[in-house]
Amino acid sequence: MFLIIGLDEEDSGEIDFSGFSGNLRRDDRDNSRDCWRISDGNNFRVRSKNFIYDKSKVPAGKPLMELVAVDWFKDVKRMDHVAKRKGCAVQVAAEKGLFSLAINLQ
Structure with a gap:
């Protein structure tokens, strides 16, 4: 399950994300294993306004x-x-009044 929080740019500096730990750690090094990291958005290409x-x-x-x-x-x-599990990151976000999106891949 991935927890994604929707924030405005000015809000992102005000929120302490340490309460959203998850059970898989974040590690931004290139050679890390058993962890997750955020990729640069420029690595992905999306349809332009003129795509049609x-x-x-x-x-x-x-x-x-x-x-x-x-x-x-x-x-x-x-x-x-x-x-819906008590203590999961989605529940923590809900308690803080934050919009979140959970993706459950099975």
Whole structure:
């Protein structure tokens, strides 16, 4: 499960993200393992405003939301409603009144 928080640029400096730990650590070094990191948005190309006419794409640039925590759960059966677990990053965001998006890949 990934927790993505939607923040305005001026809000991002005011919020302490240390409460959004997740169970997978963040490490921005290139050779790290068993962790997550944020990629540069310019590594991805998205459709431009003129894509419909000329099929052109442009670098994605800055993200609209900030990835703040990643939880990794492994089981042999489906794990539904992981965002409802007490103490998970989504619950912490809700308690702080923040908009969040949880993605549960199964």
